[in-house]
Amino acid sequence: MQSQSSSSLEGLWVLLVPQEEARVPMMARAANDECYLLGFKNVFSARRFAQSSAPQAEPRMIVPGNKQEFIGIAQSAGAVGVLVDYDPSTNAYASAAELF
Secondary structure: EOOOOOEEEEOEEEEEEEOEEEEEEOOEOOOOOOOEEEEEEOOOHHHHHHHOOOOEEEEEEEEOOOOOHHHHHHHHEEEEEEEOOEOOOEEEOOOEOOOO
Protein backbone atom coordinates (compact mmCIF):
# COMPACT_ATOMS: atom_id res chain seq x y z
CA MET A 1 0.00 0.00 0.00
CA GLN A 2 1.42 3.36 -1.04
CA SER A 3 1.05 5.99 1.68
CA GLN A 4 -0.22 9.49 1.09
CA SER A 5 2.18 12.02 2.60
CA SER A 6 -0.63 14.25 3.85
CA SER A 7 -1.40 14.04 7.53
CA SER A 8 -5.04 14.91 7.02
CA LEU A 9 -8.14 13.83 5.15
CA GLU A 10 -9.15 17.45 4.65
CA GLY A 11 -9.82 18.29 1.03
CA LEU A 12 -10.70 14.73 0.00
CA TRP A 13 -14.19 13.94 -1.26
CA VAL A 14 -16.25 11.06 0.10
CA LEU A 15 -19.47 9.57 -1.23
CA LEU A 16 -22.44 9.54 1.12
CA VAL A 17 -24.79 6.60 0.62
CA PRO A 18 -28.16 5.91 2.26
CA GLN A 19 -28.03 3.56 5.24
CA GLU A 20 -31.11 3.14 7.39
CA GLU A 21 -32.24 6.72 8.21
CA ALA A 22 -28.94 8.48 7.50
CA ARG A 23 -26.33 9.00 4.81
CA VAL A 24 -22.91 7.56 5.64
CA PRO A 25 -19.58 7.63 3.82
CA MET A 26 -18.99 4.76 1.42
CA MET A 27 -16.53 2.09 2.51
CA ALA A 28 -14.79 -0.79 0.74
CA ARG A 29 -13.67 -4.15 2.06
CA ALA A 30 -10.29 -5.34 0.80
CA ALA A 31 -9.37 -8.93 -0.03
CA ASN A 32 -7.72 -9.25 3.39
CA ASP A 33 -11.13 -8.35 4.92
CA GLU A 34 -9.96 -4.93 6.13
CA CYS A 35 -12.37 -2.02 5.72
CA TYR A 36 -11.40 1.32 4.13
CA LEU A 37 -13.11 4.66 3.67
CA LEU A 38 -13.24 5.63 -0.01
CA GLY A 39 -11.86 9.12 -0.68
CA PHE A 40 -11.36 11.03 -3.91
CA LYS A 41 -8.97 13.86 -4.77
CA ASN A 42 -11.65 15.87 -6.56
CA VAL A 43 -15.40 15.97 -7.07
CA PHE A 44 -15.04 14.84 -10.69
CA SER A 45 -13.43 11.52 -9.75
CA ALA A 46 -15.98 11.07 -6.94
CA ARG A 47 -18.87 11.61 -9.35
CA ARG A 48 -17.31 9.31 -11.97
CA PHE A 49 -17.07 6.54 -9.36
CA ALA A 50 -20.65 7.19 -8.21
CA GLN A 51 -22.03 7.05 -11.75
CA SER A 52 -20.52 3.63 -12.33
CA SER A 53 -20.81 2.06 -8.88
CA ALA A 54 -23.20 3.96 -6.61
CA PRO A 55 -25.67 6.20 -8.49
CA GLN A 56 -27.51 7.08 -5.26
CA ALA A 57 -24.30 8.46 -3.68
CA GLU A 58 -23.80 12.14 -2.95
CA PRO A 59 -20.26 13.64 -2.99
CA ARG A 60 -19.20 15.59 0.10
CA MET A 61 -15.87 17.29 0.80
CA ILE A 62 -14.06 16.61 4.06
CA VAL A 63 -13.44 19.96 5.76
CA PRO A 64 -12.32 20.86 9.32
CA GLY A 65 -15.96 21.10 10.44
CA ASN A 66 -16.93 17.55 9.44
CA LYS A 67 -13.60 15.68 9.50
CA GLN A 68 -13.99 14.24 13.01
CA GLU A 69 -17.53 13.08 12.22
CA PHE A 70 -16.31 11.16 9.15
CA ILE A 71 -13.36 9.71 11.07
CA GLY A 72 -15.70 8.56 13.84
CA ILE A 73 -18.11 6.91 11.40
CA ALA A 74 -15.25 5.19 9.56
CA GLN A 75 -13.66 3.95 12.78
CA SER A 76 -17.04 2.69 14.05
CA ALA A 77 -17.34 0.67 10.85
CA GLY A 78 -13.90 -0.81 11.49
CA ALA A 79 -12.06 1.17 8.81
CA VAL A 80 -8.29 1.02 9.06
CA GLY A 81 -7.57 3.76 6.52
CA VAL A 82 -8.71 5.55 3.40
CA LEU A 83 -8.21 4.48 -0.21
CA VAL A 84 -7.81 7.48 -2.50
CA ASP A 85 -9.24 7.39 -6.04
CA TYR A 86 -10.18 3.71 -6.01
CA ASP A 87 -10.97 2.31 -9.47
CA PRO A 88 -13.30 -0.72 -9.27
CA SER A 89 -12.55 -1.79 -12.84
CA THR A 90 -8.88 -2.40 -12.01
CA ASN A 91 -9.08 -2.79 -8.20
CA ALA A 92 -6.33 -0.15 -8.01
CA TYR A 93 -6.09 3.10 -6.08
CA ALA A 94 -3.84 6.16 -6.28
CA SER A 95 -2.76 6.09 -2.63
CA ALA A 96 -3.77 5.15 0.88
CA ALA A 97 -3.75 7.16 4.08
CA GLU A 98 -4.43 6.73 7.76
CA LEU A 99 -7.65 8.03 9.30
CA PHE A 100 -6.52 11.35 10.81
